[in-house]
Amino acid sequence: MLVVEDDRAIADLICLYLRKDGFGTQVVTDGPAALAAVRAAKPVAVVLDIGLPGADGIEVCRAMRAADDWTPVLFVTARDEEVDRVIGLEIGADDYVTKPFSPRELLARLRSVLRRASLPASGTVLTVGGTRVDLDQRRAWAGDEEVALTSTEFDLLAHLMRQPGRVFERAQLLSAVWGYSAAAGTRTVDVHVAQLRAKLGAHSPIRTVRGVGYSADAA
Template sequence: MEQPTAASAPPSRGLVLIVEDERAIADVQRIYLSRAGFGVHVETTGQGGLDRIRGLRPVAVVLDVGLPDIDGIEVCRRLRARNDWTPIIFVTARDDEVDMLLGLELGADDYMTKPFSPRELVTRLKTVLRRSDGIPRRGVLRAGPVTLDPEARTAAVDGSPVELTAREFDVLAYLMASPGRVFSREQLLSAVWGQADYSAGRTVDVHIAQLRSKLGPGNPLRTRRGVGYSADAEGS
């Protein structure tokens, strides 16, 4: 990893919880996030992370998968089971697509494979927390039974609230803001994820699949084979 070269800035962007059992890695992450204006707290076990998330209410969690007690995937599972949708970035030494897909399906917002640049971590975290930045705003968005409020960041199907992760919300809002327009995976990665690693197109597919599952059979999402995805104005 890169070594930091400057002093930390006073925290102003909220508290980030790092759950990482390798102290040297956690220290580098902490310093770079502090320099970017975040407050930082470090835990070295999955159980410690679960306890602190409830007590500290961080703006995001940087969560190692390979923890010594409860692994990161189980931590994420337990958080989502108790309806805690704090944004999560998975950090894993396993270059394994199965781990990545499982994490995203459970509701993680992003993932990074070790080794990685701590500057990239800061960039990814800012993107996760960006919320509605870069998403066209047209007031409340509607398509079939789905209603989306970009300002309040709430979603509903036939009036019943639906819990979406920050990334799922951003993908859906981006598509619903331009009904009928087809966006390629590359365009969605650039607009919503803020990245140009187009080999990560599978990440888009996973989020679309999760949205369809949560929104039900009347969801407005459409696949245009060989092109990308769109949201129909009327749903199905």
């Protein structure tokens, strides 16, 4: 597990809990070192602070995704950095926790991210309108073009497409896809839906049901 955090006390706390949970850890303290460590160590996931010297966490995540590296990323961010959190999700982060955070919450969200990234094969292909997902290979297509999705984006899209026409409330999606309650806030659902629509373009099957939530429809 790669921990990218320039506050040594926070990094030590994160590593303490990760090691108790059975993870090996590596710590780096700036953006360029993070990118070098991702390439060299190939971690199972990255716990990534936004406020870093050299290159901030958003730049690091953007560079990873631009290089077609879809290693799960969990952002750690200050409570007042909502804009940065949203931008982070839009460029491909899988989830985030805000400072001050509970180490147990960080572990729970990290386990959820890892679970989504390694779901077992189901052997099913779903098609709604011009969008197709292969649940076995965890691949998605908009029309004839394959689309690169994060593990969270894929699971959100697949969850909607498994029951086309059904309207899911944001809280239901948060529970089913992220694995935690609506008390954590449903803004992340909206951000991931927006990002899916941007990636799928005119082929996106996702429909907003005003005041309720989202559904996947063929038309």
